[in-house]
Amino acid sequence: MSRKVLVTGGAGYIGSHVTVELIQAGYDVVVADNMSNCDMTCLEGARKVTGRDDIPFYRIDCCNPDSVRKIFKEHRIDALIHFAAFKAVGESVNSPLKYYRNNLDSFMSVLSAAAENGGCNVLFSSSATVYGEADKQPVTEQSPRKPATSPYGATKQMCEDILQDTVKAGIGIKGMALRYFNPVGAHPSALLGELPRGVPNNLIPYVTQTAIGKRECLSIFGNDYPTPDGTCLRDFIDVVDLAKAHVAAVGRMIDGKMKEDYEIFNIGTGRPVSVLEIVKTFEKVNGLKLNYRFAGRRAGDIMAIWADPSLANEELGWKASRSLEDTLKSAWAWELHLAGKNE
Ligand code: UFG
Numbered sequence: 001m002s003r004k005v006l007v008t009g010g011a012g013y014i015g016s017h018v019t020v021e022l023i024q025a026g027y028d029v030v031v032a033d034n035m036s037n038c039d040m041t042c043l044e045g046a047r048k049v050t051g052r053d054d055i056p057f058y059r060i061d062c063c064n065p066d067s068v069r070k071i072f073k074e075h076r077i078d079a080l081i082h083f084a085a086f087k088a089v090g091e092s093v094n095s096p097l098k099y100y101r102n103n104l105d106s107f108m109s110v111l112s113a114a115a116e117n118g119g120c121n122v123l124f125s126s127s128a129t130v131y132g133e134a135d136k137q138p139v140t141e142q143s144p145r146k147p148a149t150s151p152y153g154a155t156k157q158m159c160e161d162i163l164q165d166t167v168k169a170g171i172g173i174k175g176m177a178l179r180y181f182n183p184v185g186a187h188p189s190a191l192l193g194e195l196p197r198g199v200p201n202n203l204i205p206y207v208t209q210t211a212i213g214k215r216e217c218l219s220i221f222g223n224d225y226p227t228p229d230g231t232c233l234r235d236f237i238d239v240v241d242l243a244k245a246h247v248a249a250v251g252r253m254i255d256g257k258m259k260e261d262y263e264i265f266n267i268g269t270g271r272p273v274s275v276l277e278i279v280k281t282f283e284k285v286n287g288l289k290l291n292y293r294f295a296g297r298r299a300g301d302i303m304a305i306w307a308d309p310s311l312a313n314e315e316l317g318w319k320a321s322r323s324l325e326d327t328l329k330s331a332w333a334w335e336l337h338l339a340g341k342n343e
Contacts, residue, residue, distance in 0.1 A: 003254055004028040004075055008062050008110060009083030011035060013194045014125065014183055016042035017243040018081060020192070023050040025247045030075050032068070033084065034061040038195055045191030062106035068113040079121035079250045082110055085155065088201060089129075089300070092152035103155035104162070111166050111173065119172020121253035123246065124163050126177040128235070128268070128305055129153040137272070138235075138308040141179075141264045149300055160264070167262040174261050176249055181235035181268035181307050183242050185327035186334035193239075193334030203275060204236075204328075207282055208335035211290055218290060220275050222297035227304060231275040235268035235306035238322040238330075242267055248316040259315070268307025269320040278328070285325045286332045 009015040010031030060067035062084045085103040092099040114120035132146025148154035163175040184204045186193030210218045223230040
């Protein structure tokens with residue numbers, strides 16, 4: 001019998017890619033999303049890519065425990081992956097209560113429903129943001145978590161703690177937190193990808209929107225950092241690789257292969273890439289020139305962070321494999337798809 005995974009936030013950027021990879025790996029998927037930060041584009045893309053028009057979809061707010069309970073009543077859920085959260089760092093600084101309320105409430109209501117139902121394997125979508133400005137690079141899962149620099153980051157740390165405490169309570173919940181570095185790129189089909197609302201905060205959507213002419217000029221925030229080319233260093237993890245890490249993680253949980261009831265894995269490539277390198281590679285692989293300029297440093301940016309992914313490599317049997325070139329081609333193909341230019 002096939003195993004069923006509930007994906008909260010499954011209509012969003014990462015959630016929809018995970019939905020595709022899970023289905024392609026033979027899982028049944030139930031998607032829950034309140035569509036507060038997306039439309040149906042990515043879920044429809046997931047349906048097309050998988051040929052599964054019947055992916056069950058619940059338009060619910062996970063902060064409402066009754067709505068989540070209903071899903072557990074209607075499906076036998078083997079694992080749940082929780083993506084349903086707000087994710088804009090800057091917005092979280094200006095609207096902390098919105099972030100604390102939504103991100104904590106939704107996770108607690110999902111956990112409660114799972115516990116009431118006799119337990120579940122729970123995978124939490126965490127972030128490298130929990131490390132803050134780390135003293136040593138690359139960061140391992142043992143690197144200390146530094147005080148969060150934004151309410152968004154604080155909610156990631158708190159949700160990790162909530163999951164760990166819930167696991168410890170012995171009420172049938174097993175937990176895993178995957179700490180993503182910088183998820184980028186789109187599905188090779190160009191049918192799903194990142195759909196930022198308004199002016200993008202993140203680098204890659206800003207790059208693709210500048211290339212297509214939606215934005216006039218990309219500002220590179222800071223070229224005076226003590227890094228090889230003066231710009232910040234990040235670990236850009238392809239979204240399909242990232243999605244595959246979830247498949248491996250879910251398999252480990254469902255198959256009873258966890259070594260501890262609560263585990264944490266870094267999900268990154270292990271390779272630092274500079275912002276300028278991204279721009280140059282994007283130009284090269286897509287054969288275009290990007291309008292960019294160097295601007296001042298962005299408040300709150302850390303100079304460099306990249307993962308030591310060896311624990312995930314060994315324990316999950318997972319490794320990032322898509323090249324940066326292919327990832328940046330896919331990001332551009334997705335932007336073109338959105339513009340209707342390659343149809
Ligand atoms: N950048 C630019 N110009 C832009 C946008 C970004 O130069 O227009 C630079 C940033 O200054 C930074 C790098 O590109 O050096 C990456 O910035 P992103 O905003 O794409 O990503 P961050 O590393 O700031 O943030 C990511 C996730 C957050 C997470 C954070 C810390 O988007 O969710 O990592 O882990 F909290």
